[in-house]
Amino acid sequence: MPEGHLLHRHAREQRAALAGRVLRASSPQGRFDAAPYDGRVLAAVGAWGKNLLYDVADAPTLHVHLGMRGLFLRYEDTTATPPRGTRLWLAGDGAAFALIAPSRCEPLTPAGRTALLASLGPDPLRDGAARREEAVHRLLAARGAVGAAVVEQGVWAGLGNAWRAELLFLAGVDPARPVARLDAEEAGAIWDLAVELLPLGRDAGQVVSDPAAPDERWVYKREACRRCGAPVRVSRVGGRTAYTCPAEQR
Structure with missing residues (x-):
């Protein structure tokens, strides 16, 4: 699943190409009613975790x-x-975007938008230091x-399996460790790493957990830890595959 850095990248790209312009919106696949958005001005595009929200003049929020x-x-x-299977086609005067196979493409009422945002924790790419205390408390x-x-x-909104593996490695925390055995300093350190590294991932279009070697990973989908060479342990945590260095992560 695309993680938060890629959604923020999509938001930034589409905002630059389409915001302030009249949209041509359609659903070639026929599975979404694009009429309320066609011929209207796109005011803004924003990412919250793994969600994109489009504010279009005189139309419901598009999620x-x-x-x-x-x-x-x-x-x-x-x-x-548009390619076959395009759920939503959004075009301005200089670029067009085809949305294919989303899990959600829907209008939101104001109450629905409020409920969605209320369901999300802090986003490292939106909130940074401003919500650090809340992020630590929630974790x-x-x-x-x-x-x-x-x-x-x-x-926390936006993290997925790849970021989990790399951030917890850098923090020295085993993903299987119970939260009850995590202290505030460690929780804050994980958040700080996310705030530092996710913008690099957004800008590069990939997970960047080592600025000196942006194409490398420490443990994610590796056979051996890139730092110490120990065999990476592959297990299931929270229903997802976890990658851990048994020597580096407590």
Whole structure:
């Protein structure tokens, strides 16, 4: 599933290409009613965790969640034929975007938007130091394993399996460790790493857990730890595959 850094990247790209412009909106696939958005001005595009919200003049908020298979394709030729299976086609005067296979593409009422945002925890790419105390509190209040808590969107918004593996490695925390055995200093250190590294991932379009070697990972989908060479342990934490260095993570 695309993680928060990629959603923020999509938001930034589409905001630059479409915001302030009249949209041509359609659903070539026929599974979404795009009429309320067609011919109207896009005011803003924002990302909250793994969610995209589009503010369009005189229309309901448009909510997109890519889920496991969703993706955007960009076209510089706005007269191009959308690919087969396009749920939503958004075009301005200089670029067009095809949304394919999202898990959610829906209008939201004001109450629905409020409920969605209320369900999400702090987003490292939106909130940074401003909500650090809340982020620490939410993590320490979670139940179960640390590795399950940090990918729970109501705890912290935007993290997925790849960021979990790399951030917990850098913090020296085993994903299977119970949250009850995590202290505030450790929780804050994990948040600080997310605030530092996710912007690098957004800018690069990939997970960047080592600025000196942006194409490398420490433990995620590796056979051996890149730091110490120990065999990476592969297990299940919170229903997802976890990658851990038994020598580096307590």
